Amino acid sequence: MDKKLEPIVKSVQDKFSATFEEFRDEVHLFLKPEQIVDALTLLRDEFNFELLSALTAVDYYPQETPRFHVVYQLTSIAKNRSVQIRVPVNGSSPKIPTATHVYDVANWRERELLDMFGIEFDGHPDPRRILSPEDMEGHPLRKDFPLGYEEPQFTFNFDEIDLRKPYAKE
């Protein structure tokens, strides 16, 4: 591990009893959902992580439980270092506290996670879908979301598919 990151990791470990993993010099701290706001505040205020450069999620269904990892990637521009925080959450509608009051940029990123993975953020000021239409069902980036959406229209199934296209005959 990068020597500069050691005090940071140690501090977070002591305070939140977090485990950590290292992969190719990247440090991942594993936290519980209820600790995330405190941990982000600590890292922002005491270790100069002024930028939440990515907030995303991974779905490990069906290999792992808990199936989702919410990943916060923090960057310190002042000190040129970065750290990842992973929050494993489970279930079909997992909940996690919002980080919008720590990092403003979390607002749209959390909406994207709500849209794509169905991860709800408690206390989010504007919990709507951001990319898909409002009336869409399901969350497309989940592994159990069906891959193909629609059969293409060919000669052999022309009539069958044509029934689903009311506007084509105007």
Added chain:
Amino acid sequence: MGVEQKLGNMGVVTTTLESVVNWGRTNAMWPMLFGLACCAIEMMSAQSSAYDMSRFGMELMRASPRQSDLMIVAGRVSKKMGPVLRRLYDQMPEPKWVIAMGDCASCGGVFNNYAIFQGVDEVVPVDVFVAGCPPRPEALIHGVMTIHEKVKGESFKQYAEKYKQTT
């Protein structure tokens, strides 16, 4: 060549009103300035001097749907873009025609997924599908020529029936 030959020295041409109207429609068919993806680049190229769509009276790409006759759907239409496309189509005055340009607009192309319409004919009625990914300007011009052939064959009776259906 031209109207002088038909006129001879009489100064009179006999024809039907339908064919004059359709001739007028085909030779001043203004497309809507509306590109959605890489096909729009080919559409712009078709307008350029090398391919020159203004030969067919189509040099005016109208930025407003209310002034255009032809909608060229150039690119993939996402689920969120669908209502916008439909609204633009509804704002165009009759008579109006639609070209689905490229594979994405015709059948979804490579994007068979949750976000893209599998053919723009789910949203608007399409007259001509132009294949290609993206189609070359020649292909688009061929599509336009095909629409022109279609328009030349249309009659007032068809328009009247269509209008009756929509009201």
